[in-house]
Amino acid sequence: MHRMLLAVVMIVVSAMTSHAITLDEIIAKNIEAKGGMTAMKALKSMRTTGTMTMSMMGGMEMKIKQMIKRSNLMRAETEVQGMNIVIGYDGQKAWMINPMMGSEPQIMDEAQSAEYAMQADIDGELVDWKTKGHTAEYVGTGDVDGSTAYKVKLTTKKGEVRMYFIDAVTFLDLKVESKTEQMGQPVDVEVVMSNYQEVAGLQMPHQIDTRSGGQTMMSLTIDKIEPNVTLEDSLFTVPKN
Amino acid sequence: MKILVLFMATVTCALAQTPSFTSGMFGGVRARSIGPATMSGRVSDIAVVDTNSSRFYVGAAGGGLWKTTNGGTTFKAVFDEYNQSIGAIAIDQRHPDTVWVGTGESWVRNSVSAGDGLYRTTDGGVTWTHLGLATTERISRIVIDPKNPAVVYVAAGGPLWSDGTDRGVYKSTDFGVTWTKILYVNDRTGCADLAMDPSNPSVLIAAMWECYRRPWTFHSGGKGSGLHRSTDGGTTWTRITTGMPEGDLGRAAVAFSPVDPSIVYANIEADSTGFFRSTDNGRSWERRFSGFASNIRPFYFSRIVADPTHKDRIWKTGLNLHRSDDGGTTWSTHAGSAHSDHHAIWVNPADDDHVIMGTDGGVYVSLDRGKTCRFLPNLPLSQFYHVSLDDRRPYNVYGGLQDNGSWTGPSRREGGITNANWELLGGGDGFHVVADGNDPSIVYWESQGGNLNRYDRTSNEARSIKPTPEAGMPDLRWNWNTPIVRPSRRPDVVYTGSQYVHRSTDRGVTWKVISPDLTTNDSTKLRQDEGGGLSLDNSSAENHCTVVAIAESPLDANLIWAGTDDGNLQVTTNGGTTWKNVAANVPSVPRYTWVSYVEPSPHDRRTIFVTLDGHGLGDMRTYVVRSTDLGSTWTMLDTTGVRGWAHVVRQDPVRADLLYLGTEQGLYVSFDRGVSWAAFRNGMPPVAVRDMVIHEREQDLVLATHGRGIYIIDDLDVLRAVTPASITSDLTVLPSKPAVRRVSGSAGSWFNGDDAFIGETVSTDAAVWYYLRDRHMRGKFEILIMDAAGNTIRTVPGSPRRGINKVELPLRRKAPATAASDAGFAGGSFIGPLIAEGTYTVELRKGTDTVRTSMVVVTDTIYKHSPADRQMQQRLVDSLYALNEELAVTVARVRALRDTLSARLADSTLSESLRERLTSVRDTAAAVNNSLVNSKVGFVTGEEQLRERLATLYGEVNGFLGRPSEAQIVLTGVLAKRVTEGTARVEGMVGAEMNLLNQDLRSAMMRVVVIEPRASTYKRLTGR
Known part of the structure; x- marks a missing residue:
């Protein structure tokens, strides 16, 4: 009797687990977990304020404000001692004003712009990836800090490769592995998301940690996300001096 | 039915509640790689993108696969989730992001590892797919049909330590989904090399090689060896006879000239090993040369490269880099400044002055056809056999490496541990390196075969301290990897082992034999002077019937354990007066299985843990056994889920349930005295862990890996605190070390460029450690530091991992508010002041949970300020x-x-x-x-x-x-x-x-x- 029961259990359990999940299912569940496509598309803009803690520099903190507007517009402001470092993305290219290097906006090249293009995508890159010209591929499960995750490899239209780790339980984003540039050098980074809270019907991470080589380099703690605020397009275009 | 559902729910629930610790839950406990890369390690293959010589892959004997896109200025390990022993790499040159990797090195020296099949990436190493051939153990060559990349040939050497049919030439016509064995000779003959006519992919020549290893012997050559030629893509083969050397053959290397494929070259091991040439596409051959460049250790150096632009130029691996410019008649020697023992050569098709070499000591690049070369100093492939530590502050790490001598370097250093921080202590192959217990400037080291030396780092004096036979004794037998052991709690004593155990209490000036011959002394296993097969090879690598593991109980100096390479496990309880062989009491382990490590318990003098390693007899199981009665009876620990033969087991000196196990496939940790094991992968790949030592003062575990250098896990105190009893809630705070106030006045490092290897140093930041039963996904999670008055000094975000978490706590107040300016920063005020010494409260606020712990803040005692x-x-x-x-x-x-x-x-x-x-x-x-x-x-x-x-x-x-x-x-x-x-x-x-x-x-x-x-x-x- 015992043995038979166990066999039944094994069959049922394996039936539950052996169904091979597909890319479309993962992305559909990911969108659903975040609040669904309707809520997602209803979000036209958002303004996020938070504190960036630099682990490497004695826990130095900086206030950060980021604005995103559909479609593909982004502006981030970091204030340090009264000076404002501004990075913008106008849907095509990224620019920066670093007062230490003068008041002229500097236009970033395509490689540098790519990182901001990702941030400017208000829905996230996995949503409508086909229409956006990216390619996505489910490449199996992986472990993120002891949690099982589905790995989705996204190759953007411009050829950058990013690995999304989607929690197998909640279907929320756990981590994104990508390449970034620091002083012109490619660096592999992991961006780990947690502290999800609901904003305008959407689950949004309020803690975003950037790790490199397994160590946390920067922690962004989000204080507030304001959905659907009015943001002029001029905020995002390259300022004319 | 209802009952069934209820039952199932109960079962599932019970399963879910079982506290099983899995790899990912080590979380904040990481292994840090301190390198070094200064001597690098054995490279088994190199593959370069023909159209872009800056992009290449380096395959290591035991350190995985590395990729550079900038000519070697920087490398990235791209294979860290998989088997670290690389046999062969092949790039699909028409689709350079498609790379095939065969695991299991084919340079089959005594310490060689084993692979687990074939892998392919189609995205330059981001993701890999396993494509079978898992039981071939080693892959020596992968050949892709240049006209149809779905067609791939694999040369598999097969199991080295056992006979069997998983070897030969395999072919796939569907990108590796299915395989057909297209050439098989016998159960000891695999394929050592495979060449394809670049102008006609149907023409193949396979160098079949009969060889085997046992712990006491190596044999290259036999009736099975020979060159076989196919003209129909491997459907039919003809054994080549015309012009072949007389008698049995051994290992051969073969290459078509890309300039004129009617010309084919081969180096063929035989009674009279030589270099051969065919001018009719491989049908018939003529001897061109016999001599050192050809006959030097064919089993270890059998790679030839026909020059891509000069049809009479050939490159060959050997003790050095060898080259012939006249079709193999005369040979010259190159790259004299490179490490000896070459295994891989790449010659740039666009410029044959440009050569990349893989050696026992890493990768070298020449831009003048081998006249001069540049070492790539950033590949931490170092292959340690053993590691030991001293008690300095910071403590130093000592160890010896395969063909790379004996070294010491610091365990931590502000700014990281660089190649220059390592000091060479001795040459040859290195193994045990031990600092004297009373004076760490005195170091004991050895080269292969028990050549013990003592070196004084202050005066630079070195002297041999190798024991000699006492009167009436036979010759001493020394293992390749002879033990040198200093008991951690008795600084005056040093042990070594031949077939006897030797003890010195005067720094090796005199030795006393304290045992009889502890081995089987089996004369059939003592014929190393006849070893090698066709080419005599007696390097001491096959020395057998020797003592290889010695340990004195930390609780009883008269209780000494010794393990031998031929399966004896001996114990004395009276300091060596009498010994008892308890090997026969160990159940379920085949007789003669190599005793790789003896670990007398630091908690109980009657308890001992032993690892045994049967891989040299073809037995790959992981053996860890325990006795609690001085060896009378034994328990085999369940190593289900553990991969790789066992090298070392250590019992935590504080928490007896905590065991550390090093195998050929990585580090495993048990929290329940060996009932279950979790693979430890935080910061390290599944690399062979050959030795481990615990620094009791620093509570560090230091690992000697055979392919990726030294790793240090700094936080054993945290692992010790993770017990089923201690994890009582969703959020459990673990003990933390006192927080130490420090400031750095160091100028840091200068501008090194990007090719400097910098080993990771320990973080000295204060930290709070805690254990989460589940990942924190939703809601706020913050950590507050509060002073005695209850004022919040800092708030930092919590870390959300399932399992062990570490959050570094800044010991500084926030930076002062600083006046705004339109013209630059005032850098001095970026950083807040250190908080005062005292006791603080650390409050973890996770959703609605609040847990408090205290944090003691002290100032580093290194400062002498009043x-x-x-x-x-x-x-x-x-x-x-x-x-x-x-x-x-x-x-x-x-x-x-x-x-x-x-x-x-x-x-x-x-x-x-x-x-x-x-x-x-x-x-x-x-x-x-x-x-x-x-x-x-x-x-x-x-x-x-x-x-x-x-x-x-x-x-x-x-x-x-x-x-x-x-x-x-x-x-x-x-x-x-x-x-x-x-x-x-x-x-x-x-x-x-x-x-x-x-x-x-x-x-x-x-x-x-x-x-x-x-x-x-x-x-x-x-x-x-």
């Missing part, structure tokens, strides 16, 4: 902090006035007189602002106003924990006065002057000017 001086520094920093903030508020107010007035001046309805009034006050405000903070815009202005002077002074005082200088104290007074004056001036402006101005505005029936009150500005800027 408490009074430290307090003085703290007070001065606090005053300067307050001054920075006062100035910040003052400046904010004068800027507010200036900017408000500027805005009002835009009003066109202003009367001329009012405009003049406003302009005048605005200009005064601007002038006052510019006297308080920098205003000249530019990168190097040299300007330094009050804000900048104050910030600089604050930064200086903040950066030194001792008594501030008189100059700093005096300057603080001067600047404080200026802050007071500045504040008075600004308050005058926003007070009386602004009131007068507002009266005028009121008279003109206009809005008055309003500035935010000082208290509110203060709160806004400082958060207090």
Whole structure:
């Protein structure tokens, strides 16, 4: 009797687990977990304020404000001692004003712009990836800090490769592995998301940690996300001096 | 049915609640790689993108696969989740992001690892797919049909230590989905090399090789060896006979000339090993050369490369890099400054002056056809056999490596551990390296075959201390990897082992044999002088019937354990007077299985853990056994889920349930005394862990890996705290080390470029450790540091991992609010002051859970400052902090006035007189602002106003924990006065002057000017 029961259990359990999940299912569940496509598309803009803690520099903190507007517009402001470092993305290219290097906006090249293009995508890159010209591929499960995750490899239209780790339980984003540039050098980074809270019907991470080589380099703690605020397009275009 | 469902629910629930610790849950406990890369390690293959020589892959014997896209300036390990022993790499040159990797090195020296099949990436190494051939154990070559990349041939050597059919040439026509064995000779003959006619992919030549290893012998050559040729893509084969050497053959290497494929070259091991050439596409052959470049250790150096541009030029691996420019008749030797023992060569098809070499000591690049070469110093492939430590602060790491001598280096160093921080102690192959227990400048080291030496690092004197037979004794037998053991708690004693155990109490000047022959002394396993097969090879690598593991019980100096390579496990309880062989009592382990490690328990003198390693007899199981009665009875520990033969087991000296197991496939940790094991992968790949040692003072576990150097796990205290009893809630705080106040005055590193290897040093930041049953996904999670009065000093985000979490706690208050400026930063005030010594509360707020723990903050004892001086520094920093903030508020107010007035001046309805009034006050405000903070815009202005002077002074005082200088104290007074004056001036402006101005505005029936009150500005800027 015992043995038979166990066999039944094994069959049922394996039936539950052996169904091979597909890319479309993962992305559909990911969108659903975040609040669904309707809520997602209803979000036209958002303004996020938070504190960036630099682990490497004695826990130095900086206030950060980021604005995103559909479609593909982004502006981030970091204030340090009264000076404002501004990075913008106008849907095509990224620019920066670093007062230490003068008041002229500097236009970033395509490689540098790519990182901001990702941030400017208000829905996230996995949503409508086909229409956006990216390619996505489910490449199996992986472990993120002891949690099982589905790995989705996204190759953007411009050829950058990013690995999304989607929690197998909640279907929320756990981590994104990508390449970034620091002083012109490619660096592999992991961006780990947690502290999800609901904003305008959407689950949004309020803690975003950037790790490199397994160590946390920067922690962004989000204080507030304001959905659907009015943001002029001029905020995002390259300022004319 | 209902009952069934209920039952199932119960079962599932029970399963879910079982506290099983899995790999990912180690979380914040990481292994840090300290390298070194200075000697690098054995490279088995190199593959380069033909059209872009900056992009290449390096395959290591035991250290995985590395990729560079910049000619070797930087490398990235791209295979760290998989088997670390690389046999062959092949790039699909038409699709260079498609790379095939065969695991299992084919340079089958005694210490070689084993692979687990074939892998392919189609995205340059981001993701890999396993494509079978898992049981072939080693892959020597992968050949892709250049016209149809779905067609791939694999040369598999097959199992080295056992006979079997998983070897030969395999072919796939569907990108590796299915395989057909297309050439098989016998159960000891695999394929050592495979070449394809570049002009006709149907023509193949396979070098079949009969060889085997056992722990006591190596044999290359036999009837199965030979060259086979196919002209139909491997469907049929013909054994080549015309022009072949007489008698049995051994290992051969073969290559078609890309310039003229009718020419084929081969180096063929035989009774008379030689270099051969065919001018008819491989049908018939003629001997061109016999000599050192050809006959040097064919099993280890059998790779030839036909030059891509000169048909008579051939490159060959050997003790050095060898080259012939006349079709193999005469040979020259190159790359003399490179490490000896070459295994891989790549020659640039666009420029054959450009050669990349893989050796026993890493990768070298030549740009002048081998005349000179450059070492790539950033591949940490170092292959340690053993590791030991000293008690210095910081402690040092000692160890010996495959063909790379004996070394020592620091366990930590500010700025990281560089290649230059490692010191070479001895040459040859290195194994055990042990510092003297009383004087760490005296070091014992050895080269292969028991050549023990003692080296004085102070005087640079070295002397041999190899024991010799006592009167009437037979010759001593020394293992390749002879033990040198110093008991951790008895500094005067050193042990070594031949077939006997030897002990010295006078630093090796005299040795006493304290045992009989402890081995089987089996004469059939003592014929190393006949070893090698066709080519005599007696390097001591196959020396057998020797003692290889010795350990004295940390609880009883008379209790000594010894394990032998031929399966004996011996114990004495009377310091060596009598010995007892307890091997026969160990159940389920085949007789003669190599005893790889003996670990007497540090908790119980009757308990011993032993690892046994049967791989040399073809038995790959992981054996860990335990006895609790001095070896009378044994328990085999369940190693389900553990991969790789066992090299070493250590029992934690504090928590007896905690075991560390090193196998050929990585590190495993058991929290339940060996009932279950979790693979430890945090920061390290599944690399062979050959030895481990625990630093009891520092609570560190130090690992010797055979392919990726030394790793250190700094946080054993945290692992010790993770027990089923301690994990009682969703969020459990684990004990943390005291938080240590430190400041760094180090100048850091200079501009090294990108090719410097920098080993990871330990983080000295304070940290809180805790265990989460589940990942924190939703809701706030923050960690507060509070002082005794309950004031929150800092808030940092929590870490959300399932399992063990580490959150570094800044021991600094926030940086002071600093006056704003339009012209640059005041860098001195970026960093807050260290918090005072004392006891703090750390509060973890996770959703609705709140858990508190305390944190003791002390100052590093390395500083010799008196408490009074430290307090003085703290007070001065606090005053300067307050001054920075006062100035910040003052400046904010004068800027507010200036900017408000500027805005009002835009009003066109202003009367001329009012405009003049406003302009005048605005200009005064601007002038006052510019006297308080920098205003000249530019990168190097040299300007330094009050804000900048104050910030600089604050930064200086903040950066030194001792008594501030008189100059700093005096300057603080001067600047404080200026802050007071500045504040008075600004308050005058926003007070009386602004009131007068507002009266005028009121008279003109206009809005008055309003500035935010000082208290509110203060709160806004400082958060207090």
